[in-house]
Amino acid sequence: MRAEPLLPTAPALKHTYELGLIGNCAFLALIGTDTAVRWLCWPRFDSSFVFGSLLDTRKGGEYSVRPANGTVLGSRQYYLENTNVLCTEVETADGCYRVTDFAPRFAQYDRYYKPLMFIRKLEPLTGAPRVHVSCDPVGEYGRKTLSRRRSSNHIAYLGLEEEIRLTTNIPLTYVLEGEDFALNEPKYLVLTYGAPLEAPLESTAERFLGSTVDYWRTWVKSMSIGDFHQDQVIRSALALKMHQYEDTGAIIAATTTSLPEAPGSTRNWDYRYCWMRDTYYILTAFNNIGHFEEMDRYFHYIANISTKIKDKYQPLYGISGSSELTEQELDLEGYLGNQPVRIGNDAYTHVQNDVYGQVLVALLPLYVDRRFVNPERTNSETLIYEALNLIQATMDIPDAGLWEFRHLAQYHCYTYLFHWAGSHAARKVARALGNAEMEALATKLNEEAARRIEQCYNPELGAYTNAIGSPHLDASTLQLILMGYLDSSSERARTHLAALEKELKTPEGLFYRYRHADDFGTPETTFLICSFWYVEALAVVGRTDDAIREFEKLTAYTNHLGLLSEDVDAKTGSQWGNFPQAYSHVGLMNAAYRIAKKLDRPNFV
Structure with missing residues (x-):
């Protein structure tokens, strides 16, 4: 036959x-x-x-x-x-x-x-x-x-x-x-x-x-942007603006809950809350387009939370500043049959120690940006001291990290990066306030955080791993370049970026958060904001042509209206995850800003 x-x-x-x-x-x-x-x-x-x-x-x-x-x-x-x-x-x-x-x-x-x-x-x-x-x-x-x-x-x-x-x-x-x-x-x-x-x-x-x-x-019309992919930057800015709950100033991660990161993955989460980890990137995006009002409202939301927290900060809060976001599963079909359908998010119970540095970096303009007037800087020394003391108290405590691992605690490089950045910001505030004691504490913590970051360096890989003693690479360490910890012109920045490209980049230009297994197995889809971080890093280290090429690849992953999801399947180009994802749009805006500055066109304002 x-x-x-x-x-x-x-x-x-x-x-x-x-x-x-x-x-x-x-x-x-x-x-x-x-x-x-x-x-x-x-x-x-x-x-x-x-x-x-x-x-x-x-x-x-x-x-x-x-x-x-x-x-x-x-x-x-x-x-x-x-x-x-x-x-x-x-x-x-x-x-x-x-x-x-x-x-x-x-x-x-x-x-x-x-x-x-x-x-x-x-x-x-x-x-x-x-x-x-x-x-x-x-x-x-x-x-x-x-x-x-x-x-x-x-x-x-x-x-x-x-x-x-x-x-x-x-x-x-x-x-x-x-x-x-x-x-x-x-x-x-x-x-x-x-x-x-x-x-x-x-x-x-x-x-x-x-x-x-x-x-x-x-x-x-009041946006300050260059002409680099201006239409997409405008659409992303409009989408981000709508995600700010103006009554309190909170900015939520996404419109929806329980849209799966990949079909059948059970990675279905409620993203209608405000993550402290993303504060820096959001405020940077609004600052980059010259929108002060949204920054002002978000500052007040963060400052309000800061004044009522004494022992620790949570990774996320409700739009009213509520701290209890108990996770529940609902008896619903789920998107295309994907269950469970969840409301609330148990990540609020996690230990995520980068939030203290995030708050300090976010609040820095309140003390050094002269657009903010004195009444907005009340109780400043108390706020800064509390955040610095929390950094000091958690320096030796492992945490769930940026990606909120549910059953794994490590000494994450990203956490120490924000200890470093936060104490650096606090040192600037201390100088503005003329507080030598605060400056000394911030300097001490800054140096200690840098020492911990260096413990994440793997000389065989020529790169920083995701945590002390870990062999795994993680897209969050792109921030070592973007935050200025690594000199963008240094050999170490170049080799670190090259190692991440080799391990995490797909042929389509997308980036995985990481490739090792987590609580739910090995990630199936790429995380879009990581792809935009990669574009930013290319621009920062001077690979402008590469940055432009990779940025333009990413614009193909919008829907028919220019809206972005959280995740993308590299093989099919499919959108997955909650939608629209505010932070994907933040990533696009910040990447476009970096490229436009590198191009330095005459009409860039």
């Missing part, structure tokens, strides 16, 4: 998040290319979803504008230029229609108006499309079904702490009974939590739309 020829293996499909993000620094929502709201948490970033089909198609509720016959011939999704106003155009056999989605944000009465209000504008573009509008919010992560009450011009959804209200000029009967209708003129849907819309519908929605567009475009 003749054997059948082997069929060629089909290439793995590329997975991307076909979702657009809207927000106003009070809430965030993710909207699919079919107009369905896949994710919306109210009243806070870390609240239960009211629409969450991203994690459960049965329990997640629905809010969509679909063709009457259910058949979509094509769709196109885009942002109005230099805004966070999202447009989705849907083509059907009957015609084409557009849904414009936005969260109002603009200046009013010397403050920013940022209500828990989600506005959708429906308008026909061609033909005579018939559409079907569904609005079915849920509570308590899908465990609670809300009751509905019809009023004169709105539908109230009851059962949560406050009322959700849908105000619309679409006949309520069509929405309540699921009837389709001809879309032959603009229609408006205004969904609110708590305070309802009590103003004319059409004119108010149009006024809010115009004011929101103006706000975002003015915000973009």
Whole structure:
């Protein structure tokens, strides 16, 4: 019998998040290319979803504008230029229609108006499309079904702490009974939590739309950026801005929870919190684009936490500064069936000692940047002393490290790097305050941290390993170059970077965090911010052409709107992990800034 020829293996499909993000620094929502709201948490970033089909198609509720016959011939999704106003155009056999989605944000009465209000504008573009509008919010992560009450011009959804209200000029009967209708003129849907819309519908929605567009475009105009991949830097900055919970100043890691780092990996975490480890990088990003207001708010969030902590800092806190983030697993399908679905994050219980240096580096501008006035530097000596004392107390204590290993404690190079950087920052503060005693303590700790970093150096590899006595390389040690511990022109910086390239870089230019096994096995996907750290390091050591080439490779891993995930599968280019990942956008912004400075183009401001 003749054997059948082997069929060629089909290439793995590329997975991307076909979702657009809207927000106003009070809430965030993710909207699919079919107009369905896949994710919306109210009243806070870390609240239960009211629409969450991203994690459960049965329990997640629905809010969509679909063709009457259910058949979509094509769709196109885009942002109005230099805004966070999202447009989705849907083509059907009957015609084409557009849904414009936005969260109002603009200046009013010397403050920013940022209500828990989600506005959708429906308008026909061609033909005579018939559409079907569904609005079915849920509570308590899908465990609670809300009751509905019809009023004169709105539908109230009851059962949560406050009322959700849908105000619309679409006949309520069509929405309540699921009837389709001809879309032959603009229609408006205004969904609110708590305070309802009590103003004319059409004119108010149009006024809010115009004011929101103006706000975002003015915000973009005030950015100080070069012309290197300017469009992507703008989109990343707009995405990062939306992740700041303006009420407290906290910046969350990502919009979502429990999107897997790789399919079937069970690495499904809740990222709707503020990680102290990323403070330095976020503030650097805002400083690089010249945005002082966001820095100011985030400083106050960090300073508020600093004043109430005495014994130790946690790796992460809630957006209100809450310290207890108990992890739970929910009875939900999970994204594409990936379980578990988690809320809360037990990483708050971990020992992660780099946070003290992170806080000192973050707070440094409060004491040396003259844009901050004296009242913002109150209690300064106490704050600095407490952080320095915590560095001193933890110098000989192993920790979970940057990547938050759950069952492994080591003396991590990255932790000692931030002991070094934090004490260096404290020394500057001490000089600004004229405090010789503080300066002496900071100098002593700085020298001790440097001694520990050197214990991580492996002469056979010509590189620094991830921890004292460890043979493993780790992308976090790229920060030895970026933070200035290693002289960028030195042979040691060159060989260290070369060793990391050899061990952690993929042919596609992506970077793994590490390649050794952890609590969940060997990592399957690359971590996008590490790839951008690599680009930064190339720029810092003078390999500018390499940095540009690798940066441009990374821009291929955005979705259709320029939004970045946490992780990327190097083999398929697939996006995985929570989305959008604020820190991936931070990485892009900082890498672009380093390259633009190296290019030193005349129009760089």
